[in-house]
Amino acid sequence: MAWEFWSKQLDEEELVENGYEDYSSSSRAAGMNGNGPSKLVDPLEDLVPGVGTYEDFNTIDWVREKSKDRDRHREITNKSRQSTVALLHSLCDAFSGWLLMLLVGLMSGALAGGIDIAAHWLSDLKGGVCLTDFWFNHEHCCWMSNETFQERDRCPEWQSWAELITGKSEGAFAYIMNYMMYIFWALLFSLLAVTLVRAFAPYACGSGIPEIKTILSGFIIRGYLGKWTLIIKTITLVLAVSSGLSLGKEGPLVHVACCCANILCHLFTKYRKNEAKRREVSSGAVHVTVLAVSYYFPLKTLWRRLVLFYVEFHAPWHLVELAPFVLLGIFGGKSTRLGHYPVIEVLVVTAMTALLAFPNSYTRMSGAELISELFNDCSLLDSSQLCGYKQVNTGVGNSLADRPAGENLYTALWQLALALIFKMLITVITFGMKVPSGLFIPSMAVGAIAGRLLGVGMEQLAYYHHDWVIFKGWCSQGADCITPGLYAMVGAAACLGGVTRMTVSLVVIMFELTGGLEYIVPLMAATMTSKWVADAFGREGIYEAHIRLNGYPFLEPKEEFEHSSLAVDVMRPRRSDPALAVLTQDGMTVGEVETLVESTHYSGFPVVVSQESQRLVGFVFRRDLLISIDNARKRQEGIVSTSQVFFSEHAPSQPPDAPPPLRLRGIMDLSPFTVTDHTPMDITVDIFRKLGLRQCLVTHNGRLLGIITKKDILKHMAQIANRDPDSILFN
């Protein structure tokens, strides 16, 4: 029932997108005429469907969309003064934003919870099965069991595959049996994931964050936030995570939440019909998800102790440490040679991962578990291998005092070192495969391993050489000088910062994770340094690199435009090109207009007073023009190729036997943005960025000279940076 309702809503939306809905047209016409909602709108134009919508892989015009919404709001407010029903409608309209955000929160929260539970269960399924209820994961299965606390992860109800099939749980044969089953399940899951993605929703692969950044900035990718992407991404994310590949689910969860927001937008007219409003909701969903992910992360209670002296150790080490993370950032965007055969690629990588990960307990466990283990602060009773210190009789001393490392800890360190190399390589290979994959957890894991290794090293150094200069004064024997877990945390933050180049948001996230203001300063220091080091290697983060490689039209908000070029240097047509294709406000016939439109591929055309004066009147979108002419030819009597087209307020005088003229002023944007040819490009870029423009016309002494689009700007920027300007693919 609910599903049917939704399907209906979605189909309706597709109708709108395909142009069989008339709201936007009338609203926009009114808005652009600016003459109030009903005064001057031609009743004919009211019926033209699809005017004011966008084609796929195009950029929306924020000013136009926002203006549309304001017109709509004004209309509702005006009406609400007239009747009680309209007043109620206006109240509902005002309230719908809150309701929508609530629904988005509930839906994406439920999905995230479901993904988490399912991934846990499937992950554990690689190792064994619960005999009482097969849909229980390892922990839940043994939860019911009456075993003691220490043995909670071993219970008779949970049987490994070797145990189940051969009845033996120990020995080399059982180990190999389990190993094989582990690889089998991993391959099965990843095969399913890649097949589903390929068959039903190619947009479901990757983390989706670069695309979402681009979409939120105003680009249109139809279906990227659609229902199929949502369904397939949810399922395949579970499978990909469960297959043991070195990938995280946090990034894809952002995509899932965005899909939820986009789909739920269809329930409310206010959002269904406005690209800008829908992007606002999606942007809200992204922020909520990032916060929710960080809240959900089970590390918050681990860190409450204040450690004072570690800041001194930052600078020397993470400058050295960061090189590998930066490499991760650089290579992260590239795909492997197997990229052309995605299914085989996924299977090979999965097999490799499973083969190498199984023997090492630190790679076998999930990324979140690993991080949690690495962040852990060893208390005296901790039985973890990482806490395998020798017991020293320090009398009444601090229970957390530095202690010498024991056998267990040395083993753990070796395993960690191997895990570090393995994780780094496999993460680089994994990212870019055709399955849903996030980068947060894997890169945090890499950073945390490196940090923990260094932390333990420092601790041992401090224990054995507490008379060294650097330890003197604050690190006496029997004191707790170094906390390896804190090093792990700083390492994780630094690595994540190096890969994504987030600084402030990262600090906020880590702040949420650790729940205390005490760590703000070291975390900020770490992320700032990592960003600087990474910037020295290459200016862009992995998401920006991804956007660039895909040729999406995205104007980086922070990037300063350093070059001293002028608008005239960037605009089309160039000096050697033919003149700009323009329409005149009267004097052209339908046939001439159609020829002009068909002979070019531009998305829109300026309208001028006359070819001689080149004084600008307005701007018409290609799509709107074609739809309107097509519509007029079909429905309006007497419109033929020789009919005059006019954009002026009054019909031009015509010979009496001429066919009736076609009035198109309603689809013309009467307030196109203009800059003069002498405007420096840095100002122009600023205008594009701040106002969210799609194009801007260039004038000289009041005459139209050319046009600059977002694509032109991106091409120009690529050229300055010595990149291929043709890498910018879309409008």
Added chain:
Amino acid sequence: MAWEFWSKQLDEEELVENGYEDYSSSSRAAGMNGNGPSKLVDPLEDLVPGVGTYEDFNTIDWVREKSKDRDRHREITNKSRQSTVALLHSLCDAFSGWLLMLLVGLMSGALAGGIDIAAHWLSDLKGGVCLTDFWFNHEHCCWMSNETFQERDRCPEWQSWAELITGKSEGAFAYIMNYMMYIFWALLFSLLAVTLVRAFAPYACGSGIPEIKTILSGFIIRGYLGKWTLIIKTITLVLAVSSGLSLGKEGPLVHVACCCANILCHLFTKYRKNEAKRREVSSGAVHVTVLAVSYYFPLKTLWRRLVLFYVEFHAPWHLVELAPFVLLGIFGGKSTRLGHYPVIEVLVVTAMTALLAFPNSYTRMSGAELISELFNDCSLLDSSQLCGYKQVNTGVGNSLADRPAGENLYTALWQLALALIFKMLITVITFGMKVPSGLFIPSMAVGAIAGRLLGVGMEQLAYYHHDWVIFKGWCSQGADCITPGLYAMVGAAACLGGVTRMTVSLVVIMFELTGGLEYIVPLMAATMTSKWVADAFGREGIYEAHIRLNGYPFLEPKEEFEHSSLAVDVMRPRRSDPALAVLTQDGMTVGEVETLVESTHYSGFPVVVSQESQRLVGFVFRRDLLISIDNARKRQEGIVSTSQVFFSEHAPSQPPDAPPPLRLRGIMDLSPFTVTDHTPMDITVDIFRKLGLRQCLVTHNGRLLGIITKKDILKHMAQIANRDPDSILFN
């Protein structure tokens, strides 16, 4: 020595402001020509001083300033490739921002600390004096004494005035004596404060936050952030706080920090010469101060306990409670009838405050102390009057369990109720007087008192009627159901929110204060509700009201422009007015230009191709025009009233006996912003807001039609809101 250095720097700055410095002119000319730093700049114009600066009470053009800075940066970067010295210079330049922020932090931190110490000492001086060292405050004086812990605030070294003069410390006579001395000191301090402000720095009065908001948005008020304002504000703030008036020092501290930032900007060329950059630094200083104030606030450790059940009680109470706070917000901006006699006003209010505040211990203590007391959670051993509960034998029960109120508590409640009425009235009267005064602490105190009263009421209700429906299920006997301190906290936040209409920033501040994520939800609920209630009474917060009453040109960033007017309805000239005053790019003489400039009061003039075509070429500022002509008359040979002025690239042809023409293209902005006459005003307002424009030209079909300035927009908005459009005073 240091002072001399500074003075020199400041004087240099004044020179720049008064127009005897040439950097800006050349930079701007280069920037606006957009032809690189040195290519087309006329060597003559290089010498014209003052071009590109602004007059007092005018709005800066953000685009122009930012462009100036980018040109400067580009020049330094280009030079740095040529020599090592230039490279070092460029590195210093890049580093100067960090150094500047560090200096600002140190200086304003030191001043804030000094103000705090001095205010403590002077406040205590009203009650008595330290015999050992008179510059010790009460606490420090008794710190050294060997008394027991409970008696720490009573020690022989600290003597009240009655004790010192008459030798008696008890009895009615001593009380009256102390009362008199208290009033005497209060009057002395406030008289000094108001006199100093009137004599030396009239800008030092009030909190300064509305003016700083306006200045940061681009307005120029010379001297508002100057050295005299800083010195006088620091001194008088101490005096005003010490006089016992109901005012806080947090708001004025923001002004002090801004002054520090502005003064320190003079040390760095990058910031001295750019209005936009200087505003960026000041804005940083504001944020740092707000954070620092909240850190410094000594409440953080008080709140660590999680209270779960109070959210349910919010909605009912603060809807009722908020009415008085809203009144505070409404009346807060108005000044009293005594406003015309500021000295007498201050003395009368101080006398009234001292007279009424002394007998009640809750009004006698400082605002911060009061808030701290009200937020306090009563433990069993607490000896404060507010914790005067009856001891009940609940056995092993919770030491914080709800207990019945005792005698002491009832007395305290009466005093609090009186304090609430007194504080509300006196705060309204105090705010708007001609002394430095903040609103944070007083309004938080009012909210905290109301909250605490309600909290205790709820607690007693829960104790005596724990079988009522609302308490059932979670509040059994002997449990700690209600924490009155938490109610006080929520009340404080709600009241502050109602007065200032901050929501997110307020939650962040309160979050900093309380140091835990646990309170985020109730605080958000409280501040949101308070904002909604307050908005229902009137849309603007106290700072916005202040800005409006003063007629400053400030475009509220959140305010939506609801009206459907077009640019043509707002622009000047109106339909009935004479035509727009324009310059032509050639054909005008110096004398004609001077006549035109003198016969109008506009800040700038558009330049058109010719009077007939009205095609726009550029825009010239009045100030730049006057300075350039004046300079040319003095220094350039042959420039007389009949000399031709030309803005075109090439000199017009002239008869051979004509005087040499004057070239002014260098001072013309070649990229003025234009919108078409059909542009809806909501889009225009958006452009002004986002780009920080000062003015925008209006065209129709490529012809210049009129001009819209920020002032025109504000006037139009005032008109729509049925306010007097002439209340907007400045450009």
